[in-house]
Amino acid sequence: MQNYDGQDDLADLTPELVPMFPGAGPFLARFLPYSPPTHAGLNQNFCDLHAFLKYLHEAAWYGYLHASLGDQAAYVLLFEGRTVTAAAASATGEQALGELLNLYEQGAALSAHPLPAVLAHVLSGIGNRAWKFNLTEDFTGLHARPTGAIFYARGEIVATLPATLPYEGAFPAPLRPQTLILPRSLAGWAHHQYTLTLRGKDSMNAITGMYQQFRTQHGLAGIAFLRALGERLTPAEYAMRSDVALHDLEPLVQEFIKTGCVREGG
Incomplete structure (x- = not known):
């Protein structure tokens, strides 16, 4: 030394x-x-x-x-x-x-x-x-x-x-660096809006059996994301606001569509 x-x-x-x-x-x-x-x-x-x-x-x-x-x-x-x-x-x-x-x-x-x-x-x-x-x-x-x-x-x-x-x-440097979101050309799904179906609305209503089933499967984080989609936030906007990784949301969106909780557009 x-x-x-x-x-x-x-x-x-x-x-x-x-x-x-x-x-x-x-x-x-x-x-x-x-x-x-x-x-x-x-x-x-x-x-x-x-x-x-x-x-x-x-x-x-x-x-x-x-x-x-x-x-x-x-x-x-x-x-x-x-x-x-x-x-x-x-x-x-x-x-x-x-x-x-x-x-x-x-x-x-x-x-x-x-x-x-x-x-x-x-x-x-x-x-x-x-x-x-x-x-x-x-x-x-x-x-x-x-x-x-x-x-x-x-x-x-x-x-x-x-x-x-x-x-x-x-x-x-920003105080807390923000996450980059993929451009629309590569992640169109992330920039779309989604509409809640009746099943999706029931999944957020705590007095329904659907809510308990949805919460068991996706947790409170899944409920928060579903609620945000119902408020017309795109997945990209939700990822930015909630500091969630966009690639964690893609399988959720696919699952929500597959199970009839949301549909694209509206």
């Missing part, structure tokens, strides 16, 4: 991270730090991506996914197991998440790289543009400069990274 003889240099104590994708174009990819993958070489022939995302969600996993096929690539950051920001060559956010899924379905190899929770939080604010940097005592996010990047958590420097922007800017 290095002996500072009482003259601790804080700059020397701050970890300098190594870029995972040096020279990458998308902002998110440019500032992702090196991390050995916990999973590498995944492909659709032996790994269902939605099942893998569900596994990461249940593990409250922090890190990023990288999918590449030829000269195409997509990057998705996970926070608490939730997809919170994404980037591809010409897209960010939900469209870039859709691009990762498209690449995977076309045969792309996927890898998963873990990160400490604090770094995942800092990176969660990276989108398609940088903002004016204003260091406040509680600033959490990335400060990008022509000379390198600084990771801040609650106003404190937690790491640096030799990746740059041609100008100075900031990517503030």
Whole structure:
């Protein structure tokens, strides 16, 4: 261990991270730090991506996914197991998440790289543009400069990274990163409205036998979701408001339709 003889240099104590994708174009990819993958070489022939995302969600996993096929690539950051920001060559956010899924379905190899929770939080604010940097005592996010990047958590420097922007800017992290929802083109069911049938209404009425049967099968969470559909929320809107993973709702919607509790449209 290095002996500072009482003259601790804080700059020397701050970890300098190594870029995972040096020279990458998308902002998110440019500032992702090196991390050995916990999973590498995944492909659709032996790994269902939605099942893998569900596994990461249940593990409250922090890190990023990288999918590449030829000269195409997509990057998705996970926070608490939730997809919170994404980037591809010409897209960010939900469209870039859709691009990762498209690449995977076309045969792309996927890898998963873990990160400490604090770094995942800092990176969660990276989108398609940088903002004016204003260091406040509680600033959490990335400060990008022509000379390198600084990771801040609650106003404190937690790491640096030799990746740059041609100008100075900031990517503030949200207090609680929101979950990305798949675009309509890939998850049309999630953006539809559903109408409760008489059976669905009985399933929410505590004095009916149908209610007890429904609650035993789906629990209070299922009742809350069914009620939200009855209030004309789409599954995507409910997932955003309730911080529920969208892939957990798809089998419920299918079950509700199959058992005659809801029908599409209305």
